[in-house]
Amino acid sequence: MPLKSTILMQQLVKTYGHGEAQIKALDGIDLEVYENEFVAIMGPSGSGKSTLMNIIGCLDRPTAGSYLLAEEDISKYNKNQLALIRNKHIGFVFQSYNLLPNVSALENVILPLIYSREPSMDRASMVQKARTCLESVGLGDRLHHTPQELSGGQAQRVAIARALVNDPMLILADEPTGNLDSRSGLEIMDILKDLNLHGRTILLVTHDEKIASYAHRIIHLKDGKIEKDVPNGSNSLSEEVKDARR
Amino acid sequence: MRADKVLLIAWRGLSKNKTRSLLTMLGVIIGVAAVIIMIAISSGTEKEIEEQITGLGSNLIFITQNFSRGGFSRGAPEQSGGLVYDDAFAIADHIPGITGVVVEQDSNEDIKYGSINLESVSILGTTADFPTVRDMQLSSGRYFTEEEIQRKQKVAVLGAKLAKELFGDAPVVGQTISVGNVKLVVIGVFKEKGLIGNIDFDMRVYVPISVVFQKFTPSMFARVMGDRVRMIYVKVNPEYALEDIILQIELLLAKRHGVRRDEADFLITTQQDIIATREATTEAFRNLLAWVAAVSLIVGGIGIMNIMLVSVTERTREIGIRQAVGASPNDIRWQFLTEALLLSLVGGLIGVATGVGGAWLFNQFGQMRTVILPQSILLAFGSAAAVGIFFGYYPANRASQLDPIEALRHE
Numbered sequence: 097m098p099l100k101s102t103i104l105m106q107q108l109v110k111t112y113g114h115g116e117a118q119i120k121a122l123d124g125i126d127l128e129v130y131e132n133e134f135v136a137i138m139g140p141s142g143s144g145k146s147t148l149m150n151i152i153g154c155l156d157r158p159t160a161g162s163y164l165l166a167e168e169d170i171s172k173y174n175k176n177q178l179a180l181i182r183n184k185h186i187g188f189v190f191q192s193y194n195l196l197p198n199v200s201a202l203e204n205v206i207l208p209l210i211y212s213r214e215p216s217m218d219r220a221s222m223v224q225k226a227r228t229c230l231e232s233v234g235l236g237d238r239l240h241h242t243p244q245e246l247s248g249g250q251a252q253r254v255a256i257a258r259a260l261v262n263d264p265m266l267i268l269a270d271e272p273t274g275n276l277d278s279r280s281g282l283e284i285m286d287i288l289k290d291l292n293l294h295g296r297t298i299l300l301v302t303h304d305e306k307i308a309s310y311a312h313r314i315i316h317l318k319d320g321k322i323e324k325d326v327p328n329g330s331n332s333l334s335e336e337v338k339d340a341r342r
Numbered sequence: 343m344r345a346d347k348v349l350l351i352a353w354r355g356l357s358k359n360k361t362r363s364l365l366t367m368l369g370v371i372i373g374v375a376a377v378i379i380m381i382a383i384s385s386g387t388e389k390e391i392e393e394q395i396t397g398l399g400s401n402l403i404f405i406t407q408n409f410s411r412g413g414f415s416r417g418a419p420e421q422s423g424g425l426v427y428d429d430a431f432a433i434a435d436h437i438p439g440i441t442g443v444v445v446e447q448d449s450n451e452d453i454k455y456g457s458i459n460l461e462s463v464s465i466l467g468t469t470a471d472f473p474t475v476r477d478m479q480l481s482s483g484r485y486f487t488e489e490e491i492q493r494k495q496k497v498a499v500l501g502a503k504l505a506k507e508l509f510g511d512a513p514v515v516g517q518t519i520s521v522g523n524v525k526l527v528v529i530g531v532f533k534e535k536g537l538i539g540n541i542d543f544d545m546r547v548y549v550p551i552s553v554v555f556q557k558f559t560p561s562m563f564a565r566v567m568g569d570r571v572r573m574i575y576v577k578v579n580p581e582y583a584l585e586d587i588i589l590q591i592e593l594l595l596a597k598r599h600g601v602r603r604d605e606a607d608f609l610i611t612t613q614q615d616i617i618a619t620r621e622a623t624t625e626a627f628r629n630l631l632a633w634v635a636a637v638s639l640i641v642g643g644i645g646i647m648n649i650m651l652v653s654v655t656e657r658t659r660e661i662g663i664r665q666a667v668g669a670s671p672n673d674i675r676w677q678f679l680t681e682a683l684l685l686s687l688v689g690g691l692i693g694v695a696t697g698v699g700g701a702w703l704f705n706q707f708g709q710m711r712t713v714i715l716p717q718s719i720l721l722a723f724g725s726a727a728a729v730g731i732f733f734g735y736y737p738a739n740r741a742s743q744l745d746p747i748e749a750l751r752h753e
Contacts, residue, residue, distance in 0.1 A: 150747050179669060179670035180664065196660060
């Protein structure tokens with residue numbers, strides 16, 4: 097059974113500015129990420145990591161080239177359509193958590209449900225769904241705490257619960273452990289690893305080799321180009337995936 | 343996104359900043375209150391005028407002294423005697439199409455009956471056509487006749503309220519009351535008429551004008567025929583053109599007074615003139631309030647726009663977060679538009695309460711009659727909503743067009 101690709105990019109280019117001042121943030125990216133892969137993206141700052149993540153996450157659109165998400169070409173989608181894709185298929189985990197302040201953990205996790213175009217979902221089932229997600233990241237006893245009342249590790253777990261609540265196929269984690277102490281960082285990585293084991297595709301941006309070592313595959317970016325794309329030793333993807341890629 | 347969710351998000355956004363929200367609403371509150379008070383005053387005035395028309399009886403002409411010409415101010419008043427009692431009868435005798443002529447001369451006297459003592463009651467000396475011309479009806483007894491006026495009979499007809507105060511429910515006709523130093527026999531009581539202008543028609547004593555001239559006015563006026571009067575009312579048969587009659591009266595009086603028509607010593611006014619003057623006054627007031635309302639609503643709208651723009655800037659990161667988890671530009675636009683609309687509607691609601699309360703206070707304590715129309719509340723509320731949508735759209739649209747990446751980076 098051939099593997100489905102979650103992300104398929106061909107000759108993807110992203111430029112900013114015009115004429116002399118034009119900057120090529122991404123310069124001909126060819127990238128394929130399969131379903132259920134765990135991929136780490138590394139590279140110095142300015143290498144195009146964030147731009148790539150933003151385009152993968154449908155927060156931005158490429159200047160040229162094609163981008164297929166779950167075999168669907170979304171490079172020509174408008175802002176409203178992209179918002180729906182983000183809502184349904186992508187869960188974001190940010191370095192700085194990006195939770196709404198003054199709002200409980202539960203309400204933060206409900207947020208994506210509010211914007212989902214599911215007219216049938218009532219308040220009670222939203223609460224139920226959000227509660228289940230928070231329980232799955234071990235925060236069943238912190239439902240009504242606001243982000244200010246939570247530790248960094250707990251806040252990031254709320255963010256993960258929020259990323260999961262619409263059951264997306266892709267989790268994008270941008271330096272998820274960057275603001276955390278090493279112990280909390282490892283907890284977060286264990287949760288991400290667990291999510292991957294349960295079938296979710298994960299894309300992770302990090303500077304940290306140790307964090308990157310959780311991935312099946314590590315991509316190094318430099319000057320908007322893929323410099324290296326290597327399987328991650330002992331942790332690399334199963335044999336069948338390798339077969340499919342050959 | 344469903345409307346109730348939008349509303350909930352917007353409500354939370356606003357209640358985080360209560361003082362600011364309230365101050366933002368102030369312009370709308372004033373505007374809406376002004377709209378309601380304005381309409382309440384103008385409809386109150388209209389109603390008052392309407393009542394006065396029916397109260398006065400229609401097709402009335404008022405002839406008054408022109409004090410700026412002739413009359414009392416002239417060096418030789420005997421030659422140009424101003425308005426005199428005989429003028430009234432000349433008009434009645436010589437001009438066709440007149441159904442009644444009334445002369446009025448008033449005074450104030452104390453009234454005594456038994457142990458009851460009323461101070462400074464209005465006495466109206468008048469003529470036989472008075473009930474017809476002013477549409478007054480009797481509840482008991484009769485009105486005095488032309489002959490009684492000629493003979494200066496000491497009789498009186500009472501207003502309904504006055505009769506009640508003096509006699510209670512006891513029979514009135516045939517009783518004798520003291521008015522000043524004069525004893526008058528009550529021959530009739532009018533039905534209730536109410537207030538017309540500032541005059542309470544039910545608290546007056548109506549007596550033959552000759553009696554007023556003789557008994558209640560200073561001696562220099564103490565002749566009946568040829569005496570000056572302040573006002574003559576003429577009631578015109580509606581089948582005749584009012585303008586023709588006015589012209590005929592003008593010509594007749596000018597001839598009688600020996601003056602040219604363009605320098606007459608009298609003024610002729612119709613009921614329409616009086617109403618027009620009053621309407622012009624209220625019109626000016628109404629225009630002023632309309633401007634206050636319009637300016638407040640616009641200023642209120644600009645206030646809303648201003649605060650919404652500040653709010654969008656402050657909440658850029660929140661907008662970014664919402665966009666990241668799937669809020670579309672439409673969702674964001676709706677959220678902020680709903681906030682603006684909610685601000686203006688809550689402001690409108692407070693404004694309606696203030697306006698209704700203000701109109702009531704005007705009615706209770708001011709000299710102004712107000713009538714609150716339900717349509718005015720709808721209009722005011724509608725304009726508040728329109729202001730919210732109009733001035734809320736720009737900030738809302740700006741929020742919706744934010745770039746999610748920029749927004750997420752915003753501190």
